[in-house]
Amino acid sequence: MQLKNNYINLSKVTAIAIIASNALYAENYVAVEYLQYDENDDRVSVSAPTLSASYDIGTDYTIKGDFVFDAVTGATPSWQPDSASGASTRDNSGDYAYKNQEFDEGRTAGSLMLTTRFDNRDELYTGIDISRESDFYANTVSAEYMHYTDASHNQSINVGASYSFNEILSYDYDTSSGASSKETSSSINVQGGLTQVLSGSSSMKAEAFVIADDGYLTNPHATIVRDYNTANQKLLTENRPDRRLAYGVNLKYITLLNDDISYKANYRFYTDDWEINSHTIDNDIYYAMNKRFTFGLGLRYYTQTEADFYNGAKDFFTNQEFASSDERLSDFDAFTYKASVDFKQNDNISYNLGAQFYSQSTGLDATMLTTGLKYKF
Amino acid sequence: MQITTIALVAFLLMGCSMIEEVKPWEKENLAKPIMQFEGLHPEVTKFESHVYFSKEASRGGSGVAGGGCGCN
Numbered sequence: 001m002q003l004k005n006n007y008i009n010l011s012k013v014t015a016i017a018i019i020a021s022n023a024l025y026a027e028n029y030v031a032v033e034y035l036q037y038d039e040n041d042d043r044v045s046v047s048a049p050t051l052s053a054s055y056d057i058g059t060d061y062t063i064k065g066d067f068v069f070d071a072v073t074g075a076t077p078s079w080q081p082d083s084a085s086g087a088s089t090r091d092n093s094g095d096y097a098y099k100n101q102e103f104d105e106g107r108t109a110g111s112l113m114l115t116t117r118f119d120n121r122d123e124l125y126t127g128i129d130i131s132r133e134s135d136f137y138a139n140t141v142s143a144e145y146m147h148y149t150d151a152s153h154n155q156s157i158n159v160g161a162s163y164s165f166n167e168i169l170s171y172d173y174d175t176s177s178g179a180s181s182k183e184t185s186s187s188i189n190v191q192g193g194l195t196q197v198l199s200g201s202s203s204m205k206a207e208a209f210v211i212a213d214d215g216y217l218t219n220p221h222a223t224i225v226r227d228y229n230t231a232n233q234k235l236l237t238e239n240r241p242d243r244r245l246a247y248g249v250n251l252k253y254i255t256l257l258n259d260d261i262s263y264k265a266n267y268r269f270y271t272d273d274w275e276i277n278s279h280t281i282d283n284d285i286y287y288a289m290n291k292r293f294t295f296g297l298g299l300r301y302y303t304q305t306e307a308d309f310y311n312g313a314k315d316f317f318t319n320q321e322f323a324s325s326d327e328r329l330s331d332f333d334a335f336t337y338k339a340s341v342d343f344k345q346n347d348n349i350s351y352n353l354g355a356q357f358y359s360q361s362t363g364l365d366a367t368m369l370t371t372g373l374k375y376k377f
Numbered sequence: 378m379q380i381t382t383i384a385l386v387a388f389l390l391m392g393c394s395m396i397e398e399v400k401p402w403e404k405e406n407l408a409k410p411i412m413q414f415e416g417l418h419p420e421v422t423k424f425e426s427h428v429y430f431s432k433e434a435s436r437g438g439s440g441v442a443g444g445g446c447g448c449n
Binding site: 031033035037048050052066068150152153154189191196197198199200201203205207209211246247248249250252254256259261262264268270272274276278280284286287288294296302304307328329334340342352354356358360364366368370372374 | 396397398399400401403404405406407409410411412413414416417418420421423424425428429432433434435436437438439
């Protein structure tokens with residue numbers, strides 16, 4: 001009897017260990033997601049079908065990829081000639097209004113990541129990301145190494161870096177030329193962190209990051225007004241510094257409140273030499289009601305200070321070298337309210353549906369809807 | 378900021394050294410899908426990150442890969 005009990009206990013322990021061990025590895029899957037993003041006031045609308053897949057090659061390699069096509073339409077606010085005041089062209093003879101500027105474009109993006117596991121089960125992630133828009137090309141290579149510091153795999157440290165090279169088609173908003181030119185920028189992102197299992201039902205992750213941007217960092221679609229109400233008043237493309245150094249920390253904590261409910265908290269602090277500081281607090285609760293349904297609720301809060309060269313007024317800028325009226329560089333805060341439901345049809349097929357409402361103090365409101373199907377094999 | 382970061386990392390490392398070891402067979406709960414840092418659907422998380430990247434002035438801390446303009 002005792003032997004039988006020991007055998008059962010041993011089997012149970014082995015099974016749980018296998019479950020826990022397997023969870024460290026990705027399952028093979030193919031997933032399709034349809035993502036819809038819509039802003040208020042007839043502004044930006046994005047439809048983004050996404051295809052992603054992950055495949056294990058033995059126990060030492062996993063290859064993962066995704067492909068997305070964003071159809072972006074609508075309008076984005078910027079300073080433009082105010083047709084109501086008689087200036088219907090860019091002749092700088094009339095008044096200006098901060099209003100929606102229509103556009104229509106697409107973005108095609110894909111990424112590929114290879115995970116390599118070594119004999120000690122340390123992992124190396126290498127990846128490439130490519131993104132194509134009509135006026136913006138981005139190419140990124142990245143690598144990250146994760147090392148377990150103990151035999152029980154309760155603690156790991158990771159360090160990674162990425163390099164992005166971008167090509168941007170910029171527009172000279174000056175009336176006389178209106179010409180476009182090709183600009184470039186690059187970005188180096190270095191990140192290091194620590195992941196720690198705190199108990200059988202909670203763990204945390206802390207990461208620090210440094211991002212160095214260099215080159216043409218101006219938004220080619222954003223405009224400013226210089227020397228307003230003078231004989232020299234002009235509507236021009238904004239001008240941002242060609243360097244930006246940012247760093248911050250990101251702290252994550254996840255715990256099981258009971259057998260079926262988990263709580264995840266995330267705090268990020270960010271600061272850069274454009275004088276932008278931001279704080280992000282993200283909370284999510286998941287409830288696995290039964291083997292088929294899982295519900296999620298979340299609340300995200302974000303706040304940032306404005307860039308030192310930002311001003312939203314049309315009569316502010318004169319001869320300042322750096323100037324922007326892009327409200328994304330302004331002082332604002334934002335809330336995101338999240339809800340989701342997952343339905344598992346069987347061990348292979350599951351569906352997901354999600355809705356989010358995003359609200360900025362700038363007046364921007366947006367909804368994000370996601371729906372998808374995942375097939376595991 | 379650098380001193381704060383170093384102090385935070387030191388604090389975390391000191392704190393972690395006092396945590397009781399969790400054995401592999403005690404990690405069943407940690408393996409549940411609802412206990413993953415990246416959420417239930419990494420593809421959706423990636424889309425959300427791109428939205429925030431496009432509409433806010435800060436980024437970072439969610440992996441080293443990425444790309445795109447998000448100018449509009």
